[in-house]
Amino acid sequence: MIVSAAVVLVWVVAAVVVGAEVDARTARRKAVYGASAALVLSLAAFPDGLVCTAFCLAGVLVAALSPVASHPPKVLARALVLVAAACAFTVVRSPAVDAVLWALTAVVALSAARDVRLFVVYHAPSVLLVAAGAVFPSAAGVLVLLGVAVRAAVVPVHSWFPRFVARTPMGVVAAFLLPTGLVVPDTPLAAVVGAVTAVVGAVFAVVQADGVRALAFLLVSLGGVVLVDGTGPAAVVAATGLAMTVAALSARRDSLSLSTPAGDLARTPRLAVAYLGFGLASAGFPLLPGFADVHRLLTHPAPFVVAAVVVAVAVNGITVLRGFLGLFAGHPRENGERDLTSLEHYAVAVTLSLLAIGGLAPGLTGW
Template sequence: MTIVFAAFQLLVLIPMSWFVGHSNSSRTARHRASYAMALTGVIALTELGWHAFELPGPGWSKDWLSMEDPHPWVPAFSLITCLMGFTAIALSPISASRPKTFRRILLLIAVALLFLTVRHPIGLAVLWSASALITWLELKDLKQPQKIAKLFAIYHLPSALAFTLGAVLLMQNHAAAGVVLLFVGIGIREAVIPLHSWFPPFVQYAPMGLVVAFFAPQLGVYAHLELLRGELPQQLAHGVASLGAITAVVAAALGLAQTNGRRALAFLVMSQTGLVAFGLDARSPVAQIGALLTWQVIGVATAGFAMTLASLQARRGDLSLTAPAGSFTRTPRMAVAFLFLGFASVGLPLTLGFVAEDLLVQGSVDEFPVLAFALIAATALNGVSVMRAFFM
């Protein structure tokens, strides 16, 4: 039944993306896209209720589509993805977005929703490549800087090729080569150090709504769960967990050195993504639950945090972290939202992110005692970055 609801969502988003792209102004496009995203969210909420009450579905859908049933948590994650998309659209500054930008945001969310329902490796590879292509087309239309689209292509063309070839090899029972290629493809998309050089410029120069629609659903996390978990040898799984922890700490430290607000955001996102990657390859069920919860909390909280930063930038210009600029005095409500969304993004106490990261640390401390301490250090550094940005 999940597949049927996903089809309804696509029937809303894909036609509406055409109307949004042909709007006569950015304001009209944003209104239309917001309504489309809200309707898609209602469909996702209906799907969640349908599964919660275990209502019967049409038997023909599974036989006709011949697809494997999605994971039981997909309805909830679909609703959260719709919330990310609505945030990316409704809070996008008019001055920094064109009608075509809103159209591509809708298409990226449509790809993300379909990605959650597909379990076939080739289907995932097609959607993986489609999301990168949609984003590249938007970057190609940007006037400044002209090299951002080229840099994006240099990284994401190999990512798409590696993911596709890895999926094919995995289906042909060449597991070792397939896993390595998939790991490379996912590592590039998730901006794991040292494959991250494309991400800070992308966050700095691309429309923030597009940035959120591209990174917040975290397609790489789902691909990791579906294709890699259980396939990695124990030694390689420990290596992946170590790389995730290193990315979390190093990115958090680099974030403290940034003087541009958007670049600081980029390194914060990289750090939190490293936390999720660390938990996915832990053997403890508690750590895996913490990773799944962190995945969704980071998506929603960071989407709100990023769009609040974009709204501040639309009012103040480029956000510099070198000297205080009086944001709390000039826009107190937005400043408070910025602070609390930032706290939720990094998992500080009294937020759901804290619960998620606490599960992550508790479940991994026995298996990776040193790396678990590194996660605590990364969280502390990210908290400092949020407070530093708040006072600037």
């Protein structure tokens, strides 16, 4: 607990330092230093503080892969504050603290969002519902679930999410989504709602013609799985990695259309492998840590939930490979695109190797 509190402090300090910076590149470099320090510090609580470590690892990805063009220092600082808040969720587990942090993260995300009205229409009720859940413990299961459902973009209150992903700096989006699973009440209703969302999100994702919208619905589907299962550390890291890889890619291209290919996996092999690795890890592919999570879900007592998870995982795999081939193959000429920069490479290499080790030997890393 003390370690987690110290980690939160490191993140807040990093956010303040980054926010005071003028040059975006220096800010990003400092953000990566701060994130790495927080990650190393969080390892002191291993393996109990696994969720906090996973948030820190996701934070390293957020800091390193946020494109400087769309993440000026003020925006990057907000993303770091959101990671700090996510870690703060793990320090003290109580409904009141959750409600306060829930409101705080919503306000920080609002300050970075471009569609303010849309965000308020959906998230003001969400914050009020989670707060009401803290005030009335007897009805907390339903109230908090409704509040969380909005942020987890559960169908049918998902409509804000694809636009939010497309028009908000991705670092903020990824950091905003981190703690959702910690607040989910462990009720059968949550599992059913999550299962429906997992399937519907997966089906919507697989038919999208745009890489960012496909990512958004894929995150909806993964959020559904989180509602069933709670926060899986590996799932959080993989989903963040996928989102940030797409962000890094969209900074290099005009559009991420899947129907008009523009990429070349032979020119940007590391970027392509990062997309495929993070994507397959979040789709529960074997030898990657998501597989153990999915395998555990298959023992869920409700047959409907199991069937939904099996279908959703299969369709998500298709979405990932479709995205991979659409974004990195099919383009006949060289496009002069740049592979991962050294900062990006550092974050992706650390995360992917940890994911691979966690997938091969789940006992070693605890996820």
